Amino acid sequence: MRVISGEFGGRRLVTPEGDTTRPTTDKVRQAVFNSLASMGVLEGAVVADLFAGSGALGIEAVSRGAEKCVFVERDRAALIALRENIATLGIEDRCTVHGTDVLAWVPAMRNVDVAFIDPPYAFEAWPALLKLVDVGLVVAEADDPVDAPDGWSQLRARRYGRTWVTLLER
Numbered sequence: 001m002r003v004i005s006g007e008f009g010g011r012r013l014v015t016p017e018g019d020t021t022r023p024t025t026d027k028v029r030q031a032v033f034n035s036l037a038s039m040g041v042l043e044g045a046v047v048a049d050l051f052a053g054s055g056a057l058g059i060e061a062v063s064r065g066a067e068k069c070v071f072v073e074r075d076r077a078a079l080i081a082l083r084e085n086i087a088t089l090g091i092e093d094r095c096t097v098h099g100t101d102v103l104a105w106v107p108a109m110r111n112v113d114v115a116f117i118d119p120p121y122a123f124e125a126w127p128a129l130l131k132l133v134d135v136g137l138v139v140a141e142a143d144d145p146v147d148a149p150d151g152w153s154q155l156r157a158r159r160y161g162r163t164w165v166t167l168l169e170r
Helices: 026-039 056-063 076-089 104-109 126-132
Strands: 045-051 070-071 096-097 114-117 137-142 152-160 161-170
Touching: 026 056, 026 137, 026 152, 026 161, 056 070, 056 076, 056 114, 070 104, 076 096, 104 126, 104 137, 126 137
Parallel strands: 045 070, 045 114, 070 096, 114 137
Antiparallel strands: 137 161, 152 161
16 A cells, blocks of 8 residues: 555555455545545645544545644554554654544544544444534545435545445535
8 A cells, every 4th residue: 555646645554464444445545535635625634534544544635735634543453554654754743643442532523624434344333423523524435325414415425346435514
């Protein structure tokens, strides 16, 4: 896996061992970030990468102009890979890592502009999570399109192979 574009374009990222995380493919990240660039939402933004895994989504955002990224991940192997990727790129000053459960941490989330949410397979707590997330834009990656609950509108949903990416706006 690699950073697609921006300041760290082409740099390799390590991924966690095992099958507890679902890495976002280069193709999907390219499409997502091209879409976000056309919306002009990344430059200077504070982003959150929830269920971060290796941190590929948040690191891509920082590479493309986000000011800061907050990563939330509880899997031990993923945290090791995430911290290694941040250190290798030398972006510790632009990143914060929380090794905890996303649903437990999200109520404390403040001043975030965009949240990338890429939970493990068969995640069923989307309504509860979206009720807690206090941001203007969510990029949701799932097995199916994510329905927009009350207070949210679906900007778009696109399928990339087995993965659906849904953009939700508050």
